[in-house]
Amino acid sequence: MAGRRGALIVLEGADRAGKSTQARRLVERLRQRGHRADGMRFPERTTEIGKLISSYLEKKSNIEDHTVHLLFSANRWEQVPMMKEMLRSGVTLVVDRYAFSGVAFTSSKENFSMKWCKQPDEGLPKPDLILFLNLSPEAAAARGGFGNEIYETSDFQVKVQKRYQELMEDKSLNWKLVDASQTVDDVLKEITGMSEGIIEDVKDQPIGKLWTEE
Ligand SMILES: Nc1ncnc2c1ncn2[C@@H]1O[C@H](COP(=O)(O)OP(=O)(O)OP(=O)(O)O)[C@@H](O)[C@H]1O
Numbered sequence: 001m002a003g004r005r006g007a008l009i010v011l012e013g014a015d016r017a018g019k020s021t022q023a024r025r026l027v028e029r030l031r032q033r034g035h036r037a038d039g040m041r042f043p044e045r046t047t048e049i050g051k052l053i054s055s056y057l058e059k060k061s062n063i064e065d066h067t068v069h070l071l072f073s074a075n076r077w078e079q080v081p082m083m084k085e086m087l088r089s090g091v092t093l094v095v096d097r098y099a100f101s102g103v104a105f106t107s108s109k110e111n112f113s114m115k116w117c118k119q120p121d122e123g124l125p126k127p128d129l130i131l132f133l134n135l136s137p138e139a140a141a142a143r144g145g146f147g148n149e150i151y152e153t154s155d156f157q158v159k160v161q162k163r164y165q166e167l168m169e170d171k172s173l174n175w176k177l178v179d180a181s182q183t184v185d186d187v188l189k190e191i192t193g194m195s196e197g198i199i200e201d202v203k204d205q206p207i208g209k210l211w212t213e214e
């Protein structure tokens, strides 16, 4: 019989909700508790595609809206072989943003349907757990650093939040809503419990495919 696989855990939410803080701390906590765990983030800005995306986000270059959406997706696909290898070898992956960011952000632009936005990410490894860090746009704007990158305006973040609400209606995915206005330690405690539960639940299951009929 094949060995146990790791879980794919994704953190999502609007900008400044605390995803990176929690992703880092969740990996540390899981390791302290004896799990094999590693972190990833999207966009992965170090690859050639990631550098183009980063330059766009930092407002240093202008990329056409459809094109940048497809670049974000390609930036995920280029990591898929490594993700599958790690999951199959028993490592739990904690991922800071995934395809849901792609859909929520691009579909907040004029003339982009959610259906179109999902298509390039169909078939990606399906997350076992999606932790949605829920924070109001006002509270997010009050946190450090807001306003430096292209999507960091309150008006746009309000639209993004609405798109996430629509995405969370998909009951074929395991969304968990987390109150991100709690202290860093309280959020961590809550998501560690959920993560340990899912690691146990999926250890003998195959890796699923996102947004496909299975
Ligand atoms: N629970 C919390 N309470 C108060 N401040 C927090 C909390 N979590 C994170 N912060 C602070 O909020 C800011 C944004 O945190 P972080 O970078 O983790 O968010 P993020 O969701 O990854 O943001 P982005 O998507 O914009 O990169 C940081 O200054 C961080 O220290």
Ligand SMILES: Cc1cn([C@H]2C[C@H](O)[C@@H](COP(=O)(O)O)O2)c(=O)[nH]c1=O
Residues within 6 Å of the ligand: 015, 042, 043, 057, 072, 073, 097, 098, 099, 101, 102, 103, 105, 106, 149, 151, 152
């Ligand atoms: C994965 C992904 C991200 N985005 C947006 C969301 C954020 O505004 C930035 C990334 O910022 P971070 O500080 O590195 O989290 O990019 C997007 O529009 N599409 C995507 O697929």
